[in-house]
Amino acid sequence: MSNYSKLTNFASKDSLASGNPLKVIKGTEIDDEFESIETAIGTKADSASPTITGTATIATANITTANITTVDLGNWTITESSGVLYFASGGTNKMKLDASGNLTVVGDVTAFGTI
Numbered sequence: 001m002s003n004y005s006k007l008t009n010f011a012s013k014d015s016l017a018s019g020n021p022l023k024v025i026k027g028t029e030i031d032d033e034f035e036s037i038e039t040a041i042g043t044k045a046d047s048a049s050p051t052i053t054g055t056a057t058i059a060t061a062n063i064t065t066a067n068i069t070t071v072d073l074g075n076w077t078i079t080e081s082s083g084v085l086y087f088a089s090g091g092t093n094k095m096k097l098d099a100s101g102n103l104t105v106v107g108d109v110t111a112f113g114t115i
Contacts, residue, residue, distance in 0.1 A: 004040035007032050 008029045016023040045052060071078045079086045083099040095105040 002040050002043050004037055007036055 010025060010029075013023050013025065069080050075089055077088045077091075079088065085097045086093050087095045087097075093106070095103060097103050
């Protein structure tokens with residue numbers, strides 16, 4: 001990804017004396033500008049529905065609403081489907097929590113255990 005930086009200061013040519021060879025705007029200067037703009041635009045994500053590949057780094061984010069259906073936590077995933085949260089380990093659902101607060105687990109539940 002690159003940012004656009006102006007290559008030629010065309011406005012500075014206005015102050016040059018008539019007949020000064022530097023006052024002439026060359027096609028190569030314009031071509032270089034357009035190529036620089038094309039590269040900058042072509043390496044940026046679209047603002048509407050961008051597709052990001054790899055790892056995206058966000059310096060600071062203030063997210064008030066997010067529509068996330070799956071959270072990947074390494075070996076564990078949390079997935080929401082029809083108002084039910086499913087907690088899976090190694091690709092196998094281990095428990096679910098529905099919108100009413102009912103928790104269903106696979107296996108035994110130990111109360112007051114230690115970690």
